[in-house]
Amino acid sequence: MDEKLMSYQVGDKIEIFVLLKAAEVRTAKNNKRYIAFTFEDSSGEMGGMYWDASEQDIETFKAGKVVHLIGKREEYQSKPQIKISQLRTPNVGEPSDPGQFVTRAPMKKSEMVDEINQVMFEITNPTWNRLTRFLINKHQADFFDFPAAKTNHHAFEGGLAFHTISILRLAHSVCNQYPNVNAPLLYAAAILHDLGKTVELSDPITTQYTVAGNLIGHISLIDGELVEACQTLKLDPSSEDVILLRHMILAHHGLLEYGSPVRPQVLEAEILHDLDELDASIMAIQTSLDHTEPGEFSERLFGMDNRRFFEFEGTKNHEQDTKKPEN
């Protein structure tokens, strides 16, 4: 059966494997405990209460687990909700990999690892090369699995690395076109710029902001790790090389209002900021247009100043046939 969570209508009976994206244990007025679940599959997410939860239930049904759910689609306070009839863990042979229930980047993890490694060779400055390798190695396990954001753009498994690679490709074109741009600096900073998100966010499955993420933010988190790495690698933190790399990372949000403590003041920092925005915009608009009918406007995109985008087609289809035949 291949039904998806969001395709059920009010009153439909549900029978489906889903991921437990969140599982908050609460105490009801009768002093019994219950679990407030958020169920998720690749179509979206929906909530449901599990009353009178036993100790074993609480132990079994934790966030991040896959479960088999039988229930009914209802509506509570204007939001979809599931009345749970039965919940059980998967049997052998049934789906149990959380990764199958979340959206993934449109590129294999191994390919992303290869492409990042390839770029490392172009970072010919030894200070930047060592720092970048050290920090990517340190966070390797998370860097290729985390999303690039909780919501907004690239909010899918592997989104962080995929967004990084997109920027690197754009950066490559820019370096070819404008020969004065310092490519190693731009590449090193592009790789590191969002790496702090592996600390800012909890995990790729049940993605939440951590306390450190809220109180420090991914920009200062990776900046701190970079200074720490200098100490470990015995690099001088007051050298021009280190100052430039820190500046690139600190300034990549472009404006103070967006959380950068300094604005771009070297050419490469301005470029990194612009390419970051360009890729994030294209990805956010494209994702939204994928769910928009031709001739219609998309939903409002919060991350794009609440604009709606138009999906045109007559023209588009016509063009696709003849566009870039041999490119």
Next chain:
Amino acid sequence: MDEKLMSYQVGDKIEIFVLLKAAEVRTAKNNKRYIAFTFEDSSGEMGGMYWDASEQDIETFKAGKVVHLIGKREEYQSKPQIKISQLRTPNVGEPSDPGQFVTRAPMKKSEMVDEINQVMFEITNPTWNRLTRFLINKHQADFFDFPAAKTNHHAFEGGLAFHTISILRLAHSVCNQYPNVNAPLLYAAAILHDLGKTVELSDPITTQYTVAGNLIGHISLIDGELVEACQTLKLDPSSEDVILLRHMILAHHGLLEYGSPVRPQVLEAEILHDLDELDASIMAIQTSLDHTEPGEFSERLFGMDNRRFFEFEGTKNHEQDTKKPEN
């Protein structure tokens, strides 16, 4: 003799060929007329008064002409000024081409014409192709000579076409990387987006804003011409194709505050705006860094929110040797 205008210090004797960038005829208190000149060469510009101007002087020394100037560098009200001793038109064999006294784009005009023509073939949608060809033909004489702005970025002869070509190259990379982008729409709009500047600005030598430039602006000027062109070419102005192309042009400043009457609402319009900013930023920063010593910060750039940019060198030189060996 190869002295430049801006290299003279207070008190130096000047003897040089210069361009008359401006020549305003005024009447002194004694009822005699004089001319307030702005002299220019590739190093910059400086003013000077020409007292007791005869009818013939006024006729001879007009803005846009090259002259031989003898005078003295002085200071008046805290600004450099030239006390004119003698002014004459060039003799045969002496410099007389105004174009030699202004900065030019770093690409030959013929190469720019070729590259634009080449892109035309990639605009496979017939409506967009015909409109783009028609308008480029109409303004061909100016498009390859005008600057892209009076000051700020690409403020040199040929800057308009050069800026357009830079955007087209970036657009090509983006279309390769993101296959859903409609390349013909993006290319057509990139070519047309700033074409209204040929009406907004007076000419490439004595560049001033025209009345139409001030009261209508280059965005609405080219938008109006596009509607007019539809009438001439018997294209339906209410077709989706025309609406999309007008939208691309109208929205290319990105924000209402920057003079776009609508914000980008199709993917390609967002991209055009981002690439326009990216190229303008790189050019503005690069130009400023060309006059900045290594280890120093540039002057404040008005068009970049008054930021100063840092010219680093140790790192840069080191990198340049090894960067992109075969790309």
Next chain:
Amino acid sequence: MDEKLMSYQVGDKIEIFVLLKAAEVRTAKNNKRYIAFTFEDSSGEMGGMYWDASEQDIETFKAGKVVHLIGKREEYQSKPQIKISQLRTPNVGEPSDPGQFVTRAPMKKSEMVDEINQVMFEITNPTWNRLTRFLINKHQADFFDFPAAKTNHHAFEGGLAFHTISILRLAHSVCNQYPNVNAPLLYAAAILHDLGKTVELSDPITTQYTVAGNLIGHISLIDGELVEACQTLKLDPSSEDVILLRHMILAHHGLLEYGSPVRPQVLEAEILHDLDELDASIMAIQTSLDHTEPGEFSERLFGMDNRRFFEFEGTKNHEQDTKKPEN
């Protein structure tokens, strides 16, 4: 029976003639089609679903039609909704004119036509006179029927012409008081300033933004038509007369943030903007106060920066008796 749509409470039986403001055909999960209606009369609007719609139903019950509705007032997801029992088209002798179900301007159409025609004689500049007559003739059918906006101020049938006439009357007073104001320019621009709304909006009954309205906007739409009209009428688009009239229209929103690509730079453009705002504000506040009890504050007005306005009475009534006895 003279019951109005909005006067029914939850649970009441409904039996009423209403206008179909919107009729969207959708497909249910069981693959049958249904219509999502928006019903409207002069009291407001309410939605309702029509399940299992036949081909003939879809053909019969289109947006813009008047129907007789039997149903029940319910509540769904915190919003009023109608459970439809029966729907039929009006019989002979029953109400069938959509115009009777929408609010109309407080002035007869024929009077509005006369007043606009009268003002035409005061536009003594031949360029402005010809352009204004040409464009009003072109859109005559819509200009006197369209609202001035989808919501906010003058959102009623005929609102566009009524708003235009109110501005012309204010403009007349201003020209009398300040003799240097160029009356023909101000009158011509006042007539044309919002004419683009006949293209920006779909129609006076089921008023929605068109694709051209969203992507181009009413300011650039009428600006484009003005350039086109010059070509038809063989008027020089680069003459001062045409530049001034285009400027008046382009600048009438006053600020770039409000969608004008240029700010007012001639005296008459500043006045047109101010009078546009003055009339829109008075109309918006007055409409809201009509539904506010004396001694109370109105609802928040979105178009007036979310302010609430106070309806005072003691004073007001007292004054009305004695105010302006013979004016």
Next chain:
Amino acid sequence: MDEKLMSYQVGDKIEIFVLLKAAEVRTAKNNKRYIAFTFEDSSGEMGGMYWDASEQDIETFKAGKVVHLIGKREEYQSKPQIKISQLRTPNVGEPSDPGQFVTRAPMKKSEMVDEINQVMFEITNPTWNRLTRFLINKHQADFFDFPAAKTNHHAFEGGLAFHTISILRLAHSVCNQYPNVNAPLLYAAAILHDLGKTVELSDPITTQYTVAGNLIGHISLIDGELVEACQTLKLDPSSEDVILLRHMILAHHGLLEYGSPVRPQVLEAEILHDLDELDASIMAIQTSLDHTEPGEFSERLFGMDNRRFFEFEGTKNHEQDTKKPEN
């Protein structure tokens, strides 16, 4: 001799009657006292130092006095300055009225008094009538002489009353056009709205901000006097009538950012604000265009967001002949 102050060029000998707009006594390094004068006539103002001033000089040459000045036009630190040769008070028969050396409103004082008195009869609400008469009587001496501002709009003698009358005329038109507007409230508030400027500014000749003007501002100054007047006239300050009139005055700057402690929340307050801006804008632009050549742009107007305004002529002259023949 009818030479004006600003028409002298550097090096010219000056011999002229002028007003002492400011006369600051200072002590030089040699412990002798000198006076820093600001001279003024209807063409503008210029400074000059009067060295080694005696006790009698200081007593004689005070701000607000007319003097006969002999000197030379010089330049000091990029600003025009006068080297004073001789200074004396006017003899009998020579100009001595300060009022002749400042610009005046284009309407006679007696006519302004009459027009204000006439409007008083239309304020039929007794509370508003009594408060308005009381406060106008209290400040009668200043109300008809003060400017409406130190710089910006209506910065001439009588400007305050003239600006008030212009608003009243516009208000009259508005009340005729929109019958629900409470005319007595609008008229009373229009008369009082800027009356606090008679306390905020020092005097019509040597106009400076007073300490109370800086620390309290004209809005709160007249609001305070209005409450005081209620006490004197035994009117209840908590009555709706008084609250409404106070609100009108407090809100007339429209936005908090412009110094109104509350935003307009009654219809008449919104109208007063709009008419205040309309008249101020027209006056500021008109004044600036009076000094602008046809086909040129004015200087930037600080009070109009630094915009420049275009003085067109071809069209204007043509129109003036035929405009409003009998109105």
Next chain:
Amino acid sequence: MDEKLMSYQVGDKIEIFVLLKAAEVRTAKNNKRYIAFTFEDSSGEMGGMYWDASEQDIETFKAGKVVHLIGKREEYQSKPQIKISQLRTPNVGEPSDPGQFVTRAPMKKSEMVDEINQVMFEITNPTWNRLTRFLINKHQADFFDFPAAKTNHHAFEGGLAFHTISILRLAHSVCNQYPNVNAPLLYAAAILHDLGKTVELSDPITTQYTVAGNLIGHISLIDGELVEACQTLKLDPSSEDVILLRHMILAHHGLLEYGSPVRPQVLEAEILHDLDELDASIMAIQTSLDHTEPGEFSERLFGMDNRRFFEFEGTKNHEQDTKKPEN
């Protein structure tokens, strides 16, 4: 029984004494009247409809009364609501004091009176002393009972005086640390700065904005009373002493955008504004953290730019043991 209003869950039976915070009489479609109640106790507030209300019910159950309520907790349109079974006034011996059902300041009223009186002795300037005493006496009944705001910070009975006292204590520390600060001016203004809230708000129990509060605001209300008081006390309103005190009050919101008609321009006014914000911030955050679990973030605080605040504990508890043992 000590159950609180907000502790009931959907479906629970309610039996409880509550305060009638609001009691709006409305007419149902069947022309019978009903009362829309807002019930309140120290835990929060909840609504409920009382159908078919008799004349006597309307007379008996007015806002501000304590009642005994029997009913059931339900949900209507996503909000908690009470289905009323029975309502009666308290019998002798049952709770009837509205004050017991609202939150109160954490300091006794008599102590607050004493502390304010004590500070009066430190206001050694006779003008400031007399004005402060006069106005506190005038509003004595309300000053010690009113909240400092309708919502946001210090929104409890006695909050106005408590907030004032907190500022005075901080002001005392500041005067000790910076000896140039004029303590009497700072203390007098601190006492008066929010006193206008006794007119801006209706009462401490059923707190609403009054018409004068909306149209004039607490800043101008107390400023007007201060001018009035000068007249009563025969103090010169144009003396520096009065101007300074008015300035302190008018400027205490710090920014024009926050409703101050002038910005602080004396040192003491800047300090008053800063201390006002400091105390309001601490109180708002502290109150919110009191309802936040350790390791969690609070709800978003509207008055603190929608920020959430983190309640940390490990560290905090550890510190509390050893902190400030004898201070």
Next chain:
Amino acid sequence: MDEKLMSYQVGDKIEIFVLLKAAEVRTAKNNKRYIAFTFEDSSGEMGGMYWDASEQDIETFKAGKVVHLIGKREEYQSKPQIKISQLRTPNVGEPSDPGQFVTRAPMKKSEMVDEINQVMFEITNPTWNRLTRFLINKHQADFFDFPAAKTNHHAFEGGLAFHTISILRLAHSVCNQYPNVNAPLLYAAAILHDLGKTVELSDPITTQYTVAGNLIGHISLIDGELVEACQTLKLDPSSEDVILLRHMILAHHGLLEYGSPVRPQVLEAEILHDLDELDASIMAIQTSLDHTEPGEFSERLFGMDNRRFFEFEGTKNHEQDTKKPEN
């Protein structure tokens, strides 16, 4: 002779000891080198050119040295300038300590050291105590000598420590008044919050921004050192203690627009920001009022939103006699 630099007038002969605040070596058009000096003493600073500088001159007259200057006060391009006649280093017995030529904090260095040490004992949390001691020790040499800013507030030698101590005193009062505030966290962060300025600025004598200061900023500089210190001291950088302390420092500018990458989200961070602003404001206003005559307004203060502050006296003097006699 006790003349100060700024007391000379144009034309005066100068003979004085001064500090070389800046000494830039440049090359003139004649290829000879000259030095552009900035001279300073406690009264202010002034420039002067030293032509035809020998190798030895360049070696001798470096920034930071004290010299004896003979010259003449002139004016160049509207700015005061010194024509240098003779320059020599001080002889034995003549002033040579740069510290004597700059303004100093109004508290002895030894007293400041003592007070900071005393506060250390109140930081009872061991993590915060160790980090604070470690970083203060590391920068001890600079912390008690550096100014708190290049211009604006506390721009004098020792200003950084003095500003820190002022905040600590205010913090002490706040902790006493609000018992829930975590004093050790507040004290530790107060001590560290501006410590990064010892890296951001060059030195206390010839204070300039360093490259690291411009590209990284003092907030991220000290944040990086704090992470580094954790590594050295073997403290866990992901512990709540460290996260809280980093947050306090990162958030202390309060708003993203002011360069904090995160806004305050714990109570103590909000307080630190408020006290930082309060002390900086008082110091900036006080310093400016020290140069303002009673009854006058100060110069505009850039750091206080360009406001001018009023120096009142009548009242102030009267009060000072009787204020706080025994406190």
